[in-house]
Amino acid sequence: VETPHKYYPQLFAKFTKFSAMLTPYILRIGQIQVLRQLIGLTLHSLAKFESKQLVTAVSTLNSALVFEMGEKEKKKNSEAESLGPGDSLFEISPYLASCGLTEPDFQVYSTFKELPILPQL
Numbered sequence: 066v067e068t069p070h071k072y073y074p075q076l077f078a079k080f081t082k083f084s085a086m087l088t089p090y091i092l093r094i095g096q097i098q099v100l101r102q103l104i105g106l107t108l109h110s111l112a113k114f115e116s117k118q119l120v121t122a123v124s125t126l127n128s129a130l131v132f133e134m135g136e137k138e139k140k141k142n143s144e145a146e147s148l149g150p151g152d153s154l155f156e157i158s159p160y161l162a163s164c165g166l167t168e169p170d171f172q173v174y175s176t177f178k179e180l181p182i183l184p185q186l
Contacts, residue, residue, distance in 0.1 A: 098170060102170070104165075105165045105166075105167060105168075106165065107165065108163065108164065108165030109164060109165030109166060110165070111165075112163070112164040112165055119164070120164050120166075123157070123160045123161060123164050123166065124164075124166055126157060127157065127161060127166060130153055130154060130157065
């Protein structure tokens, strides 16, 4: 930018207006993330207190599946098994969630718009 003293004040004024509109939404998302982390930590501590062996077994199984996925990613040319890691993760995810072993910051949620033709079927 050749003349920053002319360019930056205009840019800052536009950003201030835009950030004022976004601030409540960003704060709400942050509050929800903190609540989800708190719920996860509470679930984990209660599950460890009530049934330490179950939490340890689920945690070990999760670590083994993640390690297996890493090994398969390195090999890439190996043949698919009858029960892949994706299926195993699908089956173990409720146990991980109930033990509080999930990390809500790294979860990916996808939404889609309803197809207009779907109700007609």
